[in-house]
Amino acid sequence: MPSFDIVSEIEMHEVTNAVDQAKRDLGNRWDFKNVEAGIELEDKRLTLSAEQEFQLEQLVEMMRMAFAKRNIDSRALSEDGESKAGKLVKQHFALKQGIETDMAKKIVKMIKDKKMKVQASIQGDKVRVTGKKRDDLQEAIAMLREAELDIPLQFNNFRD
Incomplete structure (x- = not known):
């Protein structure tokens, strides 16, 4: 029958490649020069950090674009909260599988x-x-x- x-499911190897691509894009963007911003992937959690809310929104958009280039559905990212640490604003995402x-x-x-x-x-x-x-x-x-x-x-x- x-x-x-x-x-x-999402392929974690492709997620790693998307994160690396977004990090390269972050290093090349002129509006992020001399700005403390970063993208971290730990297990199935993604943490984006920037100095201001606007920059954080740009970082999230860069991440979604990197996911799209790698054929990873952005609906696999679920917001897991926001936090402030010192002068950085952080956005946490969980990868749903x-x-x-x-x-x-x-x-x-x-x-x-x-x-x-x-x-x-x-x-x-x-x-x-x-x-x-x-x-x-x-x-x-x-x-x-x-x-x-x-x-x-x-x-x-x-x-x-």
Whole structure:
């Protein structure tokens, strides 16, 4: 029976490359000359720091652009708070991976509400969709791509 998995994953190697690219851009920008600003990646947390709020917003935009260049969905970044340390303003982001149970239930409900000829089941941090025909599975993928969900979804492990 054909099936596929719905997951929400980001490649950490690509995230590291995006952070390095943003750091290079930071060094090349004239409006950040002689300004104490930085980007740090620790585990699955990203910390951006700058001297002023405006500069911090520019830094966040640079980071999102670097993510876009690396084909990483910026919805994988979730704001994790802001802090002030001395003369620096810091913005913390968490990198979201995996589908939380609330979102998984919402995805399963969306599939069932459309009355498609597929079954969806939650398996840990992913959702497995099975059906009798490949066309039904492709229809489910198309429906989920059109849905406005606040997490990036990938469809893998497609089996016939």
